[in-house]
Amino acid sequence: MAASSNSSLSGSSVSSDAEEYQPPIWKSYLYQLQQEAPRPKRIICPQEVENRPKYYGREFHGIISREQADEILAGVEGAYILRESQRQPGCYTLALRFGNQTLNYRLFYDGKHFVGEKRFESIHDLVTDGLITLYIETKASEYIAKMTKNPIYEHIGYATLLREKVSRRLSRTKTESRKASVTSEENTPVEKVYTFRGPHWCEYCANFMWGLIAQGVRCSDCGLNVHKQCSKYVPNDCQPDLKRIKRVYCCDLTTLVKAHNTQRPMVVDICIREIEARGLKSEGLYRVSGFTEHIEDVKMAFDRDGDKADISANLYPDINIIAGALKLYFRDLPIPVITYETYSKFMEAAKISNPDERLEAVHEVLMLLPAAHYETLRYLMIHLKKVTLNEKENFMNSENLGIVFGPTLMRPPEDSTLTTLNDMRYQKLIVQILIENEDVLF
Numbered sequence: 001m002a003a004s005s006n007s008s009l010s011g012s013s014v015s016s017d018a019e020e021y022q023p024p025i026w027k028s029y030l031y032q033l034q035q036e037a038p039r040p041k042r043i044i045c046p047q048e049v050e051n052r053p054k055y056y057g058r059e060f061h062g063i064i065s066r067e068q069a070d071e072i073l074a075g076v077e078g079a080y081i082l083r084e085s086q087r088q089p090g091c092y093t094l095a096l097r098f099g100n101q102t103l104n105y106r107l108f109y110d111g112k113h114f115v116g117e118k119r120f121e122s123i124h125d126l127v128t129d130g131l132i133t134l135y136i137e138t139k140a141s142e143y144i145a146k147m148t149k150n151p152i153y154e155h156i157g158y159a160t161l162l163r164e165k166v167s168r169r170l171s172r173t174k175t176e177s178r179k180a181s182v183t184s185e186e187n188t189p190v191e192k193v194y195t196f197r198g199p200h201w202c203e204y205c206a207n208f209m210w211g212l213i214a215q216g217v218r219c220s221d222c223g224l225n226v227h228k229q230c231s232k233y234v235p236n237d238c239q240p241d242l243k244r245i246k247r248v249y250c251c252d253l254t255t256l257v258k259a260h261n262t263q264r265p266m267v268v269d270i271c272i273r274e275i276e277a278r279g280l281k282s283e284g285l286y287r288v289s290g291f292t293e294h295i296e297d298v299k300m301a302f303d304r305d306g307d308k309a310d311i312s313a314n315l316y317p318d319i320n321i322i323a324g325a326l327k328l329y330f331r332d333l334p335i336p337v338i339t340y341e342t343y344s345k346f347m348e349a350a351k352i353s354n355p356d357e358r359l360e361a362v363h364e365v366l367m368l369l370p371a372a373h374y375e376t377l378r379y380l381m382i383h384l385k386k387v388t389l390n391e392k393e394n395f396m397n398s399e400n401l402g403i404v405f406g407p408t409l410m411r412p413p414e415d416s417t418l419t420t421l422n423d424m425r426y427q428k429l430i431v432q433i434l435i436e437n438e439d440v441l442f
Contacts, residue, residue, distance in 0.1 A: 062084055
């Protein structure tokens, strides 16, 4: 049960040539097998068991032998109980009936239940997932072994732009040579085990991704969903198809930039261009909030129309709406502009007391940012520096902007209110340093 870590990644991509696109035919065999898999049947202990762990229910039968467990399950397919080991008191076992035999798995709990890599909220879910995996691997072992032989990957949208490699790369300014390590290499995509809600099919082999959780892996860059065993056959240099991107907000920054073949997300360019054209002297720029409903309208316009979105003064005379839409874009990023991986290093740099050493430390951490994140941050800091040059009219200096943009551009990896509160002054300081020294740092 723990042996299989299949994953499925769903969704079909659209070819760059809409007329040639043919949606892939998803293969239903493994889905049918999952539907046929035995259902879990909890066998309740007839009497209350003393010293039952609080995280187990009435399916716990106390200290009994394997033979007794086999007798209790009585040959009912999918039946299960929990027991405490006779040989090792304090160790617990899941006894599960499958394939006319009783299978015993060492059971663990660390806030979630597990027998292998997957962790479950309930024993019922663990057993359900286990029965699905056992049934499919028993019935379709040869089929699974051959799944990668006839891939559909080359015919779906993720691969269309691989055939016509983009020659233009993110450019840098005067410091390009000393920042070559940041600018000349694209990040290697990270594939993360992913739990899909609802039926999903592998976008490499077109087969169903089975199980309740952690059915497959998802590429953090282009969003490709595949079985874990299929992922090793997918090229690392992925390129998302523009037509695969269904929205602008809440989309991974690198994915959006790659899909549009731009240096920065178009939202950033368009909003900053509009603000610099008519709002640099606006009092309280970025501090004063625009109407939430109008900001949501701008968001929907970008999601719907992309770089054709109309955010002109005719539609949105209040520049605070555009500023609010830009801040919302940064807040909605799944990975902040200042990434989770670099967050702690920026915090450490902010705590250095010597200003010169602190500036050098910030510069070194900037070099660790992904190319698209670095370029977006650079462009934003140049813009915010222009905002501070109009401080007499807008009353926004680098410290005020640091207060506004600190928590907008960076978030701690752990979702902790206490950490966020403790880090706020350092977040502000980092943004303040970036604005004041943008010509040196970038």
